[in-house]
Amino acid sequence: MCVEGNREPELQVRFLTTLHVGNFVTKNYAPANSTLKGCNTMNRLQKLASVTALTLAATVTAALAQNSTPVQTGVFHGQVHSTSGRASIYEGADGKMILRLSNFKTSNGPDVHVLLIAAKDAQDNDNFLKNNVERVELGKLKGNEGDQNYDIPAGTNLAKYHTVAIYCERFNANFGTAPLEKF
Amino acid sequence: MDFMITFIRNHKALFALISLIVVAALWYLFRPEKLFINHRVNESAPFATTQTAQPIYTGRLSAKLHETSGRATVYRQSDGTLLLRLTDFHTSNGPDVHVVLATPQDPALQTTPGKALASIEVGALKGNEGDQDYKLPANADLARYGTLVIYCERFHAVFGTASLQPF
DSSP states (O other): OHHHHHSOHHHHHTTGGGHHHHHHHHHHHHHHHTTSTTOHHHHHHHHHHHHHHHHHHHHHHHHHHHHTSOSEEEEOBOTTTTOEEEEEEEEOTTSOEEEEEEEEEOOOOTTEEEEEESSSOOOTTOOTTTTTOOEEEEEEOSOSEEEEEEEEOTTOOTTTOOEEEEEETTTTEEEEEEEOEEO | OHHHHHHHHHTHHHHHHHHHHHHHHHHHHHOGGGGTOOOEEEOOOTTOOTTSOEEEEEEEEEESSSOOEEEEEEEEOTTSOEEEEEEEEEOOOOTTEEEEEEOTTOGGGTSTTTSOOOEEEEEEOSOSBSOEEEEOOTTOOTTTSOEEEEEETTTTEEEEEEEOEEO
16 A cells, blocks of 8 residues: 555556456455455455555556657757757656656747747748747747657647757747657 | 936936846846756656666668668666667568667778778677667777678678667
């Protein structure tokens, strides 16, 4: 039962969908419980506990195995503000999507943001405001160097917003662009 | 002109204040010091633990002599060994086809078929279609041998290549 307390809420939600895993596993553990003859309530409680614990353990393992691989990836280009590195989108078991920048480098600047844009690609210093480029804001750039993660708002249509842009909001200038493709 | 100078002299404090505000505003707008100051962050990969294999290189396969497509990804597994995985993979079937690693500058990549490739053997191609895994030799220097080649040993023919880029 203590396993349950340590897990994140999102994993507990998935408990119901994978109940069959737990049932299967409990069968193997039945002999251990049968030593508690005449103690039906205890027996049931123990059974429930082992089902819960094992199901959660199984779910966690399965979820992690799936998610170390991104669903989309792309490489940054940008000469004017020398931007390089990789952008990848990961999807969690609960459908939560995260953008990760790795081996990333861009020039430091004022009010720089990470965006998903509805365009195949973009030029250096492109002005998205003037060119009416549709965009989804992912947040302020955490650092101009290094590995970093950004939450993608739930319901974002990645078929439409399939390019990552590093964008200076103050001067409406595009620092770097990474068109994403299927991993 | 004289009037202006006298005016400024009489209101030194005011002008000092105004210029200070202007400089501060310009500094805030352009943040010129950021040109010289880097801010590095180092977050870990999402949804991953130390037990999961991490991708370290990836690249798209492109055709040379034969239609070849898909993705090649190198994973570092929890025990430190390297694994090559081909996904969405397709090439033409052929005799004695191998998966090998070569240096991007190898002339045999350009003048195919003909010259033998100076390569590191990964394994015989398991199938000409579909997802497949290969163990990479422990001594494979991927920084140098950064091109994955689908290679017909019999005719020294390069079917397709993928340039492996850091993940």
